[in-house]
Structure formats: C-alpha cells, structure tokens
Amino acid sequence: MADREDAFRAPKGTNDILPPASWWWERARRRAEDIFATSGYAPVETPMFENTEVFERGVGQATEVVTKQMYTFSDLGGRSLTLRPEGTAPVVRAMLEKNLHRGALPIKLYYAGWMFRQERPQKGRYRQFFQVGIEAIGSDAARADAEVVWLGAHFIRSMGVEPTVHLNSIGHPDESCRGGYIKILVAFLDEHRDELAADDRERISTNPLRTFDSKEASTIAVMEGAPLIADHLCDACRKHFEAVQQDLRNVGIAFTLAPRLVRGLDYYTRTAFEYTAGGLGSQDAIGGGGRYDGLAEALGGPHVPGIGFALGIDRLRLAAGEPEVDQHPVDVYIVALGEDAGRRSFELATRLRTAGVGADLDLMGRGLKGQMKDADRSGARWAVILGEDEMASGNATIRDLTTGEQRTAAFDEVEAELTR
Numbered sequence: 297m298a299d300r301e302d303a304f305r306a307p308k309g310t311n312d313i314l315p316p317a318s319w320w321w322e323r324a325r326r327r328a329e330d331i332f333a334t335s336g337y338a339p340v341e342t343p344m345f346e347n348t349e350v351f352e353r354g355v356g357q358a359t360e361v362v363t364k365q366m367y368t369f370s371d372l373g374g375r376s377l378t379l380r381p382e383g384t385a386p387v388v389r390a391m392l393e394k395n396l397h398r399g400a401l402p403i404k405l406y407y408a409g410w411m412f413r414q415e416r417p418q419k420g421r422y423r424q425f426f427q428v429g430i431e432a433i434g435s436d437a438a439r440a441d442a443e444v445v446w447l448g449a450h451f452i453r454s455m456g457v458e459p460t461v462h463l464n465s466i467g468h469p470d471e472s473c474r475g476g477y478i479k480i481l482v483a484f485l486d487e488h489r490d491e492l493a494a495d496d497r498e499r500i501s502t503n504p505l506r507t508f509d510s511k512e513a514s515t516i517a518v519m520e521g522a523p524l525i526a527d528h529l530c531d532a533c534r535k536h537f538e539a540v541q542q543d544l545r546n547v548g549i550a551f552t553l554a555p556r557l558v559r560g561l562d563y564y565t566r567t568a569f570e571y572t573a574g575g576l577g578s579q580d581a582i583g584g585g586g587r588y589d590g591l592a593e594a595l596g597g598p599h600v601p602g603i604g605f606a607l608g609i610d611r612l613r614l615a616a617g618e619p620e621v622d623q624h625p626v627d628v629y630i631v632a633l634g635e636d637a638g639r640r641s642f643e644l645a646t647r648l649r650t651a652g653v654g655a656d657l658d659l660m661g662r663g664l665k666g667q668m669k670d671a672d673r674s675g676a677r678w679a680v681i682l683g684e685d686e687m688a689s690g691n692a693t694i695r696d697l698t699t700g701e702q703r704t705a706a707f708d709e710v711e712a713e714l715t716r
C-alpha cells in the first residue's frame with residue numbers, strides 16, 4: 297500500500313504528459329505514423345496485456361525483461377496475464393492467431409503505444425514508457441533490414457535529432473553459426489570466471505551473450521578481449537549482413553559496426569541494431585531492433601521471418617532537448633460581453649467549428665480585458681468581438697491579432713468572412 301503522502305501521486309516511474317509538452321508528443325506520434333504509412337506500413341493495435349507465456353516464450357525466459365521487469369498478475373479467472381513490456385511478441389502472436397502469414401506477404405505493420413517494465417526509474421528509464429515501432433514480417437531479404445533501419449533513422453531525424461546507428465549481426469542459433477560461437481564464448485568466459493562480476497558469472501550458463509551488456513567495470517575489461525560473433529558467422533549470415541550494409545550505404549545511412557551489440561531480448565537473429573543520441577546519459581539508446589526469424593516458431597507457428605524496431609518516445613524527447621512546442625492554435629477567439637452576446641458567441645463557435653475553423657470562446661465570464669488576454673494567449677489569428685456596440689448594430693468586429701487591423705461583418709457573415 298502506498299502511504300498517505302504518496303497515495304495521490306502518479307505511481308513511481310510513470311509520467312503525466314501535460315500541455316504544452318503533450319503537443320510535442322502528439323506531433324511525434326503523428327509524424328511517426330505518417331512516415332511509416334507512406335512506406336507501406338499499416339497500423340496495428342494489440343491488447344495492453346497478454347497471456348504471460350507470450351512474453352516468456354517470445355522474449356525469452358532468461359532475459360532481464362522476463363525475469364525481473366514484468367508486471368504480471370492473475371485475473372479473477374486465475375489466468376496469468378502480463379502488461380506488455382514490448383510490442384513485437386504480441387504482434388507476431390496476433391499475426392499467427394489471425395493467420396495473416398497465410399495471406400499476402402510481407403506483412404508490414406506499425407504501432408504506437410505504452411509499454412510497461414518494472415525497472416529502477418532514472419532519467420530516460422520509466423516503468424511506463426511510449427514506443428512507436430514497425431514490424432516487417434514474411435521477408436528474409438536483406439533489403440527488408442535496410443528499409444527498417446533507414447525508416448527509424450529517418451523518423452528520428454525528422455524530429456530534429458541526429459541518431460548514431462549501431463549495427464551488428466548475431467547470426468542464427470545453429471551450431472554452424474551462433475551456436476558454435478557461443479561454445480567458444482563460454483570457454484573464454486570460463487577461463488576468466490574469477491575476473492567477472494558475480495552477476496555476470498551466473499550469466500555464463502544462463503545467457504552468455506548478455507555479458508557483453510554488463511555495466512560492471514571488471515566484466516567490461518574482460519569483454520574487451522572476448523571472441524566476437526562477427527568472426528564466427530556462417531556464410532549465409534555473413535552475406536546477408538554485407539548486403540544490408542551495402543543497401544544502407546547506397547541510401548546514405550552512416551552506421552557504426554558494433555560487434556559487441558547483442559540486444560536484450562532473446563528472439564533476435566542476424567541483424568541487430570540500435571539508435572543512440574547524445575544528451576541521454578547512460579540510457580542513450582533511443583531505439584533498437586533486429587531480425588527475429590525464429591519468433592513465430594517460438595510462439596507455436598511455422599517459420600516466418602521478420603524484422604522491426606521500436607523507438608522510445610520518452611528518450612527521443614530528452615534527446616531533442618525538450619524543444620519549444622508549437623501548440624495547435626485555434627484560428628478564432630470570440631470575445632463576447634453580456635448574456636445575449638454570450639449566447640451568440642457559443643452559436644458562432646459551433647458554426648465555425650462545424651465548418652472546420654478552429655474557434656474558442658470565454659467560459660469564465662471574464663470582462664473585455666480578460667477575454668482579449670485569453671484571445672492573445674490562445675494563439676488565434678483573429679478575435680471576433682461581440683460587444684455592446686456590436687450587439688446594437690448587428691455587426692461583429694473582426695480584429696487581426698497580429699496587425700491590430702479591424703473590420704466589421706454582419707453576424708451571419710462572420711463565418712464567410714473568416715473562411716474567405
């Protein structure tokens with residue numbers, strides 16, 4: 297139970313997004329949706345919670361997300377449900393359930409929504425955070441990888457942030473590729489067991505690749521000399537990776553090869569990538585993604601390859617340096633004095649709004665001065681004034697709030713005058 301002082305505060309690790317900042321969020325979300333849609337991706341929504349197995353099987357039993365970070369609860373029917381910590385496993389679950397993979401391929405989808413992870417909150421790391429993401433499913437072509445990597449970079453740039461793209465291939469799990477490499481890595485880690493931090497020693501048997509992600513200085517020093525997956529890829533994975541790089545160079549995407557980038561979720565195969573930006577401190581990944589050619593099978597389906605990414609909008613906002621936000625201003629603010637004028641102002645506002653003109657009016661019963669201030673603050677270009685003189689003459693005053701110029705129009709013609 298939260299104690300009394302905390303009872304009516306937002307839960308730890310969550311944020312309220314209030315105006316004016318909420319305008320920036322709205323813009324980011326719409327821009328992402330526009331950019332993804334114009335590359336052939338369609339919107340998808342999945343539930344905010346799933347059967348827990350979707351993440352256990354999809355994201356992986358040994359991952360930090362599954363072992364430490366999930367919001368898991370039983371519903372009244374005794375089912376184990378989990379608030380989604382990420383969007384990829386749910387999208388693939390939905391695709392299999394609705395048999396999309398039996399229809400036209402590829403299936404290109406985008407989403408924007410809240411994700412939940414019970415992490416220790418700090419700057420850029422929250423318990424509820426917003427992701428936009430895409431998934432391109434059904435193609436194993438390197439060009440799909442290049443399209444996905446490019447699209448993420450393109451969106452981040454469109455929000456005024458210059459990302460660094462870190463690119464790696466982690467191969468596929470067979471003996472001939474990552475499977476063989478992991479044996480070599482485990483042998484190396486065993487040799488250096490005593491030099492590793494305690495948590496990382498445990499990872500040798502549970503999730504050896506994750507030692508590359510350790511934040512412990514002693515482990516980091518050991519990993520400097522570790523064998524790298526890049527040197528142990530099978531021919532097919534190496535060729536695939538080279539083709540991805542070639543395509544990215546063709547379209548002018550600069551990237552850094554990141555041979556120690558392994559990502560935190562178990563479903564990745566072949567291409568793995570992250571976008572980082574300055575100004576974020578230790579949580580510098582704005583987004584990440586990769587191929588997940590084995591995920592559909594892990595969720596009980598046939599082999600269906602796929603690749604995607606998700607971007608953290610909370611972090612993108614920090615990276616953007618909390619920019620000035622353009623609010624969405626109304627076009628017209630109606631200033632009205634007295635009962636009759638008030639009635640007319642509401643009627644005029646509804647007419648303007650119906651015609652698609654942004655209009656606002658006084659709801660506080662303010663005087664002329666106060667309403668003129670509200671008009672300025674609203675960002676409207678025009679004030680329509682319904683004062684005593686206007687009510688007597690039947691003509692409204694239309695004031696251009698940028699130049700101060702005024703003209704009059706009969707009440708019934710205000711709308712035509714403003715839409716002209």
Ligand code: HAM
Nearest residue numbers: 382384421422425581582583584585586604605606608
């Ligand atoms: P992820 O790397 O776990 O990948 O998350 C992607 C992004 O979400 C991160 O780079 C970060 O910006 C944001 N993020 C993650 N956790 C937090 C947090 N606690 N607070 C704030 N932001 C956070 C995935 O989720 C994969 N589903 C991406 C993907 C799609 N792979 C293939 N398709």
